[in-house]
Amino acid sequence: MGDETSADTCVLAIDAGTTGVRTRAVFVDGRAPIASYREFTQFFPQPGWVEHDAGEIWEAVKVTLHEVIEQLPEPPRAIGITNQRETAVAWSRSSGKPLHRAIVWQDRRTAARCDTLTADGALPIVRERTGLVLDPYFSGTKFAWMLTEGGVVDSPDLALGTVDSWLLWNLTGGTVHATDPSNASRTMLFDIRSLAWDPDLCDLLGVPIAALPSVLPSSGRFGITSDVCGAPAGIPISGIAGDQQSALFGQACFTVGMAKNTYGTGSFILLNVGQTCPAPTDGMLTTVAWTLADGTTTYALEGAIFVTGAAVQWLRDGLQIIDSAAEIGPLAESVGDSGGVFVVPAFTGLGSPWWDPYARGTIIGISRGSGRAHLARAVVDSMAYQVRDAVDAMSKASGTVVRDLRVDGGASAMDAMLQMQADQLGVTVRRPVDQETTALGAAFLAGLAEGVWPSLDAITDQWQLDAEFRPAEDRLLADALHAQWLRAVERSREQAVDDPAE
Numbered sequence: 001m002g003d004e005t006s007a008d009t010c011v012l013a014i015d016a017g018t019t020g021v022r023t024r025a026v027f028v029d030g031r032a033p034i035a036s037y038r039e040f041t042q043f044f045p046q047p048g049w050v051e052h053d054a055g056e057i058w059e060a061v062k063v064t065l066h067e068v069i070e071q072l073p074e075p076p077r078a079i080g081i082t083n084q085r086e087t088a089v090a091w092s093r094s095s096g097k098p099l100h101r102a103i104v105w106q107d108r109r110t111a112a113r114c115d116t117l118t119a120d121g122a123l124p125i126v127r128e129r130t131g132l133v134l135d136p137y138f139s140g141t142k143f144a145w146m147l148t149e150g151g152v153v154d155s156p157d158l159a160l161g162t163v164d165s166w167l168l169w170n171l172t173g174g175t176v177h178a179t180d181p182s183n184a185s186r187t188m189l190f191d192i193r194s195l196a197w198d199p200d201l202c203d204l205l206g207v208p209i210a211a212l213p214s215v216l217p218s219s220g221r222f223g224i225t226s227d228v229c230g231a232p233a234g235i236p237i238s239g240i241a242g243d244q245q246s247a248l249f250g251q252a253c254f255t256v257g258m259a260k261n262t263y264g265t266g267s268f269i270l271l272n273v274g275q276t277c278p279a280p281t282d283g284m285l286t287t288v289a290w291t292l293a294d295g296t297t298t299y300a301l302e303g304a305i306f307v308t309g310a311a312v313q314w315l316r317d318g319l320q321i322i323d324s325a326a327e328i329g330p331l332a333e334s335v336g337d338s339g340g341v342f343v344v345p346a347f348t349g350l351g352s353p354w355w356d357p358y359a360r361g362t363i364i365g366i367s368r369g370s371g372r373a374h375l376a377r378a379v380v381d382s383m384a385y386q387v388r389d390a391v392d393a394m395s396k397a398s399g400t401v402v403r404d405l406r407v408d409g410g411a412s413a414m415d416a417m418l419q420m421q422a423d424q425l426g427v428t429v430r431r432p433v434d435q436e437t438t439a440l441g442a443a444f445l446a447g448l449a450e451g452v453w454p455s456l457d458a459i460t461d462q463w464q465l466d467a468e469f470r471p472a473e474d475r476l477l478a479d480a481l482h483a484q485w486l487r488a489v490e491r492s493r494e495q496a497v498d499d500p501a502e
Contacts, residue, residue: 005028005077005451005452006074008027008029008072008073008074009027009028009074009077009452010025010026010027010028010034010072010074010076010077011025011026011076011077011078011079011080011443011444011446011447011450011452012024012025012026012065012068012069012076012078012079012080012231012235012443012446013025013026013079013080013081013082013439013440013441013442013443013446014061014064014065014079014080014081014082014167014442015082015083015243015436015438015439015442016057016061016081016082016083016084016163016164016167017083017084017243018084018087018104018105018106019039019040019042020037020038020039020040020060021037021038021040021057021060021061021064022035022036022037022064022436022439023035023036023061023064023065023067023068024068024436024439024443025068025071025072025076026439026440026443026444026447028447028452028453028462030462030464033434033436033439034068034071034072035068035436035439036063036064036065036067036068037064038060038063038064039060040052040053040056040057040060041053041056043101046109048107048108048109048111049103049107049108049109050103050104050106050107051101051102051103051104051107052087052101052102052104053098053101053102054089054091054098054101054102054163054166055097055098057102057163057166057167058166058167058170061167061170061171065231066231069231069232075232075235076231076235077235077236077447077450077452078235078236078237078238078239078446078447078449078450078452079171079225079231079235079236079237079238079239079446080237080238080239080240080241080441080442080443080444080445080446080447081164081167081168081237081239081240081442082164082240082241082242082243082246082438082439082441082442083162083163083164083167083183083242083243084104084105084163084243085105085162085182085183085186085242085243085244086105086137086138086139086142086162086186086187087102087103087104087105087139087162087163088102088103088139088142088143088146088160088161088162089102089160089161089162089163089165089166090143090146090150090152090158090159090160091159091166091169092157092158092159093156093157093158093159093174093177094157096169096170096174099146099151099152099158100146100150100151100152102163102166103142103145103146105137107136107142108136109136109142109145110136110141110142110144110145111136113136113141113144113145114134114135114136114141117134117141117204118134122134122204125200125201125204126188126201127280128280129191129192129193129198129200129201130185130187130188130189130190130191130192130198130201131185131192131277131280131285131286131287132185132186132188132285132286132287133285134188138186138187138188139162139186139187139188139189140187140188140189140201140205140207141188141205143160143187143189143205143207144205144206144207146160147206147207147208148206154208154211156210158208158211159177159211159213160207160208160211160212160213161177161179161212161213162179162183162186162187162242164179164180164183164240164242165177165178165179165183165213168222168223168237168240171223171225171226171231171237172222172223172224172225172226172237173226173227173228175223175226176222176223176237177213177214178213178214178215178216178222178223178240179213179214179215179216179240180215180216180217180218180240180241180290180291181195181215181217181218181288181290181291181297182218182240182241182242182245182246182287182288182289182290182291183240183241183242184197184213184215184288185287185288186242186287188201188205189201189202189205189207189212190215192277192286192287192288192299193277195215195288195291195297196215197209197212197215216240217291217292217293217295218239218240218241218245218290218291218292218445219238219239219290219291219292219293219445219446219448219449220238220292220293220449221236221237221238221449221450222237222238222240223236223237224236224237225237236446236449236450237446238445238446238447238449238450239442239443239444239445239446239447239448239449240442240445241290241441241442241445243438244262244268244270244302244438245270245287245288245289245290245300245441246437246438246439246440246441246442246445247260247262247268247270247408247437247438247441248260248270248272248289248290248300248441249289249290249440249441249444249445250436250437250438250439250440250441250442250443250444251406251408251432251437251441251463252406252456252459252460252462252463253270253272253404253406254272254298254456254459254460255272255403255404256272256273256274256400257271257272257400257401257402257403257404258271258272258402258403258404258406259271259272259391259394259402259404259405259406260405260406260407260408260437261387261405261406261407261408261409262407262408262409262437263308263309263383263407263408263409263410263411263412264308264309264409264410265307265308265309265310265313266304266305266306266307266308266309266310266351267304267305267308267383267386267387267409268302268303268304268305269302269303269305269352269387269390269391269394270287270289270300270301270302271300271301271302271303271391271394271395271398271400271402272289272298272299272300273299273300273301273398273400274298274299274400275296275297275298275299276299277299278299278301278397278398281301281393281394281397281398282353282393282397283303283352283353283354283355283393283397284301284302284303284352284353284390284393284394284397285301285302285303285304286299286300286301286302287299287300287301287302288300290445292448293448293449301394301397301398301400302352303351303352303353303390303391303393303394304351304352305351305352305386305387305390306346306347306348306349306350306351307345307346307347307348308345308382308383308386308411309325309409309410309411310345310347311343311345311347311379311382311383312325312328312379312411313325314345314347314379315328315375315376315379319375321372321375321376322376325410328376328379328380328414329380329413329414329416329417331372331373331376331377332373332376332377332379332380332414332416332417333377333414333416334373335371335373335374335377337377338365338374338377338378338381339365339367339369339370339374339377340365340367340370341363341364341365341366341370341374341375341377341378342362342363342364342365342378342381342382342484342485342488343361343362343363343375343378343379343381343382344359344361344362344363344382344485344488344489344491344492345361345379345382346359346360346361346362346492346495347360347361350489350492350493352389352390352393353389353390353392353393354389354489354493356493356494357496358493358494358495358496359489359492359493359494359495359496360492360495360496361492362488362491362492362495363375363378364488364491365378365484365488380411380414380416380417380420381417381420381481381485382485383411383417383421384417384420384421384424385424385481385482385485387405387421387424387425388421388424388425388482389486389489391405391425402425402427403427404427404428404430405421405422405425405427405428405429405430406429406430406431406432407421407429407430407431408431408432408435408437409435412431412435415467415469418431418467418469419469421469422469422470422471423471423472423477423478424478424481424482425471426471426475426478427471428468428469428470428471429468429469430465430467430468430469431465431466431467431468431469432463432464432465432466433464433465433466434464444459444462
């Protein structure tokens, strides 16, 4: 630490999620953080449409910033921002007011546009330059919809950006319109090799490149706070990253082959593949993980699993065999194994590496001796199997051997599941003490830029291990179980192709 760093030194992280904003103070001495949370409204104007009021998000940021800062022993040294990545915002540079409700990453209104672009042969250029697929999940077609259907007018006054850009604009009093490569790489408009907005893709989608933010390193000074933002003026805003990339940084996955998985409603696995952008990989997304102030860029492969924790909710709400999600661990551990039962929770299709929207949930292997505990165990086991499927595909496609999996999220509290995860992957699984890794990543990026943490090694030292799970040396049982799982997956595939309800 530098001479100016005291035990009370902290960095603030603004974590603008899908349902609320959390501001968190991360202290250099590792003490318990100070945090404040505020939810905001979800709007569903039509089936498949999801919107947020960008002004309400900003108000939530101001409130939580103020509540945290008034509890600090000394002013924060820097601010970092992390955010729901693909949500699109349009606003006026002159008035600072949103021109349309923000269109959220979950929104599907541009599905037909993506289908048309695919039919017109646009997928190869999108895949090659952006590492993404043509899907309404990403921001580019959302910006285009605002301009063609949403009443937003292209002019020099127009600003387009993701939520991080919107918050940065407001924090700096409207003086800085910028983003970082991790967020830019989720728009379908950004060349992840040249690290610049792509004129061909902007023309293809009809998005004015002049309205897009400047792209600056994820760790580096973007600007300073104004005196109208809920924080004292003059605080450097020095770190920005999309939420999943921020979690990878917060887990200190700085070495090629290190990966993180978040066990949430679904799961997002990111694998550090180093400073060379890999070729597009079937079943995976290629993304910029972060760019540091020295110009080095780290890339990641990303696997998306649609249902992990949501299967526990299904046991609770759909089958009603548990009363609370907390019961799943003890119930699953009450039996030695699943008794041959396999649950493939393909409730909304299968994500990475299968990408089968027509797959449906499947239970196989039920016998007269099967009980609720075996079903619960099979649901827990499915989390580990799905992560192995994605990690195996990542390793095969990239040639990068996964050497370390760091985990967070609700289900990571289950020791038995993490031991099974280690056995399935054949690598050590590590759970940190502090599982708010998304906010940690934003704080670390900002603090690194301002010298609060002088190096990546110093951040690695800040990361604290709660528990680790080492794989069994004998792989025979793990591989045999996984082979049975894959047979179950095959039975779940393409179930809804001929379903009249679909």
